[in-house]
Amino acid sequence: MSLLADVASWFAQPEQWSGPGGIPVRFAEHLYYSLLALLAAAVIAIPVGLLTGHTGRGGFAAISLANFARALPTIGVLTLVVLGMGLGLVPVLVALVALAVPPVLVNTYEGVRGVDPQLTDAARGMGMRGREVLWSLEIPMAMPLILLGLRTAAIQVVSTATIAAYVGIGGLGRFIVDGQSQQIIEQILGGALLVVLLALAVTTLFALLRRRVIAPGLRARSAASPAN
Amino acid sequence: MAEPAIAAATSAEPLWGRAVEAWRWGRHNLDDPVGPLLAEHVLLSYASVLIGLALAVPLGVLCVRFRAFYAPVLGSVNALYAVPSLALFFLLLPYTAFSPWTAIIPLALYTLAILVPNVVDGLDQVPHHVRQAAVAMGFGPLRRLLRVELPVAVPVIIAGLRVASVATISMVSVASLVGLGGLGGIILTYGFARDFAAPVVVGIALSVALAFATDGLLVLAQRALTPWARDRGPARRRGRAARRRAADTTAARAGEGAAA
Amino acid sequence: MITFEGVSKQYPDGTVAVDNLDLTVPTGHTTVLVGSSGSGKTTALRMINRMVEPTAGRVAIDGSDVRGQDPPVLRRSIGYVIQQAGLFPHRTVADNIATVPQLLGWPKKRARERSRELMELVGLEPGHASRYPHQLSGGQQQRVGVARALAADPPVLLMDEPFSAVDPVVRGGLQDELLRLQAELRKTVVFVTHDIDEAVKLGDSIAVLRPGGRLAQLDSPERLLAEPVDEFVEAFVGYDRGVRRLSFFPARQLPLRSDVIVTAGETAAGARAVARRTGEPWLLVVDTGHRPMGWVSTETLAAAADDHDVAKLELVGYGHIFTVSTDSLRAALDAAVLSPAGRAVGVADDGTALGAVAQTELGSAIWAIGSDDEHSTAADGHG
Secondary structure, three states, rough: OOOHHHHHHHOOOHHHOOOOHHHHHHHHHHHHHHHHHHHHHHHHHHHHHHHHHHHHHOOOHHHHHEEEHHHOOOOHHHHHHHHHHHHHHHHHHHHHHHHHHHHHHHHHHHEEEHHOOHHHHHHHHHOOHHHHHHHHHHHHHOOOOOOHHHHHHHHHHHHHHHHHHHHHHOOOHHHHHHHHOOOOOOHHHHHHHHHHHHHHHHHHHHHHHHHHHHHHHHHHHHOOOOOO | OOOHHOOOOOOOOOOHHHHHHHHHHHOOHHHHHHHHHHHHHHHHHHHHHHHHHHHHHHHHHHHHHHHHHHHHHHHHHHHHHHOOOOHHHHHHHHHHOOOOHHHHHHHHHHHHHHHHHHHHHHHHHHHHHHHHHHHHHHOOOHHHHHHHHHHHHHHHHHHHHHHHHHHHHHHHHHHHHHHOOOHHHHHHHHHOOOHHHHHHHHHHHHHHHHHHHHHHHHHHHHHOOOOOOOOHHHHHHHHHHHHHHHHHHHHHHHHHOOOO | OEOOOOOEOOOOOOHHHEEEEEEEEEEOOOEEEEEEOOOOHHHHHHHHHHOOOOOOEEEEOOOHHHHOOOHHHHHEEEEEEEEEOOOOOOOOHHHHHHHHHHOOOOOOOHHHHHHHHHHHOOOOOOHHHOOHHHHHOOOHHHHHHHHHHHHHHHHHEEEOOOOOOOOOOHHHHHHHHHHHHHHHHOEEEEEEEOOOHHHHOOOOOOEEEEOOOOEEEOOOOHHHHHHOOOOOHHHHHHHHHOOOHHHEEEHOOOEEEEOEEEEEOEEEHHHHHHHHHHOOOOOEHHHHHHHHEEEHHHHHHHHHHOOOEEEOOEOOOOOOOEEEEOEHHHHHHHHHHHHHHHHHEEEOOOOOEEEEEEEEHHHHHHHHHHOOOOOOOOOOOOO
């Protein structure tokens, strides 16, 4: 109970809410790195997933690459890039992108591959060209899985972006790292809580996005048959 | 790429040179840090996944029997999943100090976000008529669970284990920040601290190799545990694709984070 | 007119799906490709819109080789209906129907109007326009599939087992609907099915394909039923083809006996006189509006008091009836077989009784068809 009170009083301290080391600035930094990494991962993974899924070519290579990236230890990637380029934003981004690409790539690929061949057959039979099939059938049909992949990636990125503190570029991880070195437990807890809150916000955001981006026909259908 | 820090160690072919250098370093230091730290990595990751499984199965069974539990349980394990591992390690330090538990407890908790939904999905896949037949033959609830329902759920549970083990093996290294990371120790202590790339490469390579080897073991385990799923021709292939999709989406769902 | 000239399809693994197919599909007619699985019927169909490319031979529409056209452009001018409709689940019914008009770049308003038009044509309520496919029944989905194929008013319609996934009752309704549409639109329809009854019902001509993709017989349905070229076709069309073939002969050629009809109000004595005069064991009792009420037997009449009203005697149900002007011999035979009196009641379009025909007379009529066949003069055209 006293720990909870300590955390509450840590949040209540006015100095936490101002200055370059305050919560708003750290939060903004954290958000910025996370967004940048997610965006980069999306720019890499979505086109590759769509293309391999659409053509059916290179799918095995793409999935294998994703599985490889999944197995990479984030700390190792971060360290390797730091050794090569020094401390800064780039190593963090590389590590986070390596983390975010697999779920987005795999889900995009599976989303497109999972489109019923009968539907693509009907689309082609009516005279759609390859890109028309992709844009008006495969992408809308894959959208639920693409969003799921992006959300998974976003949560992992938000949680892992705490390591940015280790290479000296701030973020919410600072509260955790500094809390540890100064032995202020409530500050570690406060930092962790802020990360969880951010993850919660991400989840909510994706729930809203889902409502906007996914065709109502698909939403109703998946609600009707969750097993599908 | 300009890499002044290690330029001296690399030849005209930087990548190849770095690989050779890493190979040499690894061989030279096999007995001292590499071997023991690899063993520690195996211990930490396997213990975490096994403990996670030991928790996830009863939790999943509970959620299937009492549906009302599922939403709050899923919400809790997803919220846990969003807590930065670093914070959990630090918070446990005062209680578990530098014992392996400091790493194992958080990592085991993380696996729940992947394993619990998989156990539930796996049990949900038991066809209704199979369950009915088991009841009709006089199986009690416990025997039905052990003899009929869990075996049918095995492929989905193993699919979850594969995702969880790869994730855990790659995450163990973070624990090196509290001095407990298996191969992460090589990366930080021998690489980062000494500004030397070879140990980092060795650490990454061994971690990836361990992940792939574990994945292979799980595939073999599944084949051994579910002989009925073998040699079913096209049906089997379709089933596998469906399972893989299920596993992926379940794994993806595991990351849904705090709410849900 | 669609022509196949020596068309073959061999896959790289050596499988031959279609083997040297020569076939002409006349404009404005329905041609059904029928065969078991592995007979290459779907492959042949898909060569028309270049979903499959032949390895030998030539497929032409109105004389021009389909390979002379860019596939997407070609396909937009050919309607395509597949099993389970293949509707896009993320699009509303109206948007599904407007798919090809949209591809052709029609203005939105015109595409929407066309959707509405087609929904009416295929018998869908306008209220369904904004629904999604999963909210429709299987039969309704299939109607949307047909509407979608007709959207850009293509002269050719390809239908690949379109009704095989719905239950028999709904299927029958959809088949009737297609016949009605085709009578109105006169498209060049190529229809693939494995169901010989469906083929007989819908086809102006039927091409039976044998496994390995060779054409076994191309004929009108009645010719196919009358004279299968070999045992394969005979087995495929089924051994009750003789009875089924009766559906191509009109019931109006049957000799109906109207003298066995007695009207309600007639006395038992009067009816007995009719029975004696005609020598018939059963009389058909009709009400004052001339609608059939039931059969009365001579035994019942014999036991009745002289002044008893026949309509109040114990009547036997008249069972199935057939409409003389529109039904076939098959319907008449069916009615006779099912009638307790062994006689079929023929009615006019307004339901009034015209007369009855006994099984023996039906037998003579059927025998007459058989002898006609000797001179190859089977009736032409049906439906």
